[in-house]
Amino acid sequence: MTPAARVQAAIEIVETIRAGQPAEKALTNWARGARYAGSKDRAAVRDHVFDVVRRWRSSAALGGGEGGRARLLGLLRGQGVDPDGLFTGASHAPAPLTREERAAGSAPTGAEGWDLPDWLADRFRDSLGSAAEETALALRHRADVFLRVNLLRSDPASARARLKEEGITTEPHPLSPTALRVTKGARAVARSTAFAEGLVELQDVASQAVTDLLPLRPGLRVLDYCAGGGGKALAMAARMGGGPVAVHDADPARMSDLPARAARAGARLSPVARPEPPYDLVLCDVPCSGSGAWRRAPEGKWRLDPDGLAGLLRVQAEILDTCAALVGPGGRLAYATCSVLSQENAQQIDGFRSRRAGWHVEDQRQFLPSDGGDGFFITVLKRAD
Numbered sequence: 001m002t003p004a005a006r007v008q009a010a011i012e013i014v015e016t017i018r019a020g021q022p023a024e025k026a027l028t029n030w031a032r033g034a035r036y037a038g039s040k041d042r043a044a045v046r047d048h049v050f051d052v053v054r055r056w057r058s059s060a061a062l063g064g065g066e067g068g069r070a071r072l073l074g075l076l077r078g079q080g081v082d083p084d085g086l087f088t089g090a091s092h093a094p095a096p097l098t099r100e101e102r103a104a105g106s107a108p109t110g111a112e113g114w115d116l117p118d119w120l121a122d123r124f125r126d127s128l129g130s131a132a133e134e135t136a137l138a139l140r141h142r143a144d145v146f147l148r149v150n151l152l153r154s155d156p157a158s159a160r161a162r163l164k165e166e167g168i169t170t171e172p173h174p175l176s177p178t179a180l181r182v183t184k185g186a187r188a189v190a191r192s193t194a195f196a197e198g199l200v201e202l203q204d205v206a207s208q209a210v211t212d213l214l215p216l217r218p219g220l221r222v223l224d225y226c227a228g229g230g231g232k233a234l235a236m237a238a239r240m241g242g243g244p245v246a247v248h249d250a251d252p253a254r255m256s257d258l259p260a261r262a263a264r265a266g267a268r269l270s271p272v273a274r275p276e277p278p279y280d281l282v283l284c285d286v287p288c289s290g291s292g293a294w295r296r297a298p299e300g301k302w303r304l305d306p307d308g309l310a311g312l313l314r315v316q317a318e319i320l321d322t323c324a325a326l327v328g329p330g331g332r333l334a335y336a337t338c339s340v341l342s343q344e345n346a347q348q349i350d351g352f353r354s355r356r357a358g359w360h361v362e363d364q365r366q367f368l369p370s371d372g373g374d375g376f377f378i379t380v381l382k383r384a385d
């Protein structure tokens with residue numbers, strides 16, 4: 001496919017997203033009917049589509065319309081790319097720009113320029129103050145790919161050397177001693193032998209930094225109450241000489257990949273339908289807005305509404321209360337989100353402490369995209385003896 005044909009494909013996919021189809025599904029459906037598209041074409045089309053979703057409002061403003069064609073035009077203008085080189089009318093390319101299209105479009109203003117719904121721009125300001133703008137703007141960009149070196153199988157220097165043999169170059173990152181930022185070959189990681197042999201896992205650097213803050217050591221009774229795909233459970237097990245870490249999730253199907261992931265990593269994870277207290281440490285990595293990770297999952301910012309957020313806040317408080325009851329005397333409760341909204345973070349901890357006596361905050365950190373990874377929040381609470 002030519003670069004222009006990729007833009008035309010993205011225009012058509014953005015139209016189906018506008019009609020209500022999730023971006024992943026729209027891309028899969030397109031790929032099924034586009035046997036002529038090679039892996040580089042698919043990757044380029046995907047990048048265009050996700051760039052538009054990240055910049056849904058500003059691309060419409062700059063392109064002067066809500067449709068796929070206007071949004072791709074606006075995206076290119078925002079990226080400083082001359083659209084005339086792509087809107088050529090050649091075979092499979094978008095038709096040349098009309099006079100109206102050339103005249104349309106204006107610089108985005110306010111929340112439009114932050115690429116957030118108005119109500120969320122207000123929440124960003126309330127939560128982040130002077131860091132609100134840079135955080136919102138960071139979420140308009142693609143995220144870096146990070147690996148976690150699995151210390152049960154390797155060390156950072158050896159893992160980097162193995163990856164390099166397979167054409168994947170990396171560099172360390174100051175946020176976590178196990179983190180490697182992929183500088184070349186990100187798309188090859190999942191089929192590399194270093195990955196297959198469990199030397200590295202795909203995991204955001206801030207997600208690693210969150211588990212680094214947990215007071216873990218071999219022999220502790222540890223429960224990951226919202227284990228999901230197990231990214232943090234595996235990282236915790238690696239810091240405990242392999243585990244075991246008890247894993248639980250309200251939706252056990254979300255843990256279906258865990259046995260294979262644990263085997264690859266050399267970690268021991270024990271699924272528990274009903275947690276058996278007391279635990280020395282319970283992590284609740286609660287369901288949240290995902291606002292810290294909207295570079296990776298940008299549809300979330302357009303889908304979330306105030307009622308949805310209120311529902312999440314209720315579930316988070318319930319999980320905190322449930323998990324507190326699982327911690328033994330002198331034990332720890334760790335609360336984590338990949339959110340930058342204070343209602344889901346510090347305010348949730350304040351609410352918990354106003355409901356329950358006998359807990360004190362041992363550690364609290366908010367990671368922002370400006371630190372290099374996703375936005376994450378972690379609080380470690382210690383229960384009185």
Ligand SMILES: C[S@@+](CC[C@H](N)C(=O)[O-])C[C@H]1O[C@@H](n2cnc3c(N)ncnc32)[C@H](O)[C@@H]1O
Binds near residue numbers: 248315
């Ligand atoms: C943020 S994800 C967990 C991500 C995971 N810890 C990781 O690092 O890969 C939140 C998880 O909480 C689960 N969940 C939602 N409500 C829950 C509840 N009431 N109790 C336990 N788990 C719940 C969801 O199914 C989801 O898998």
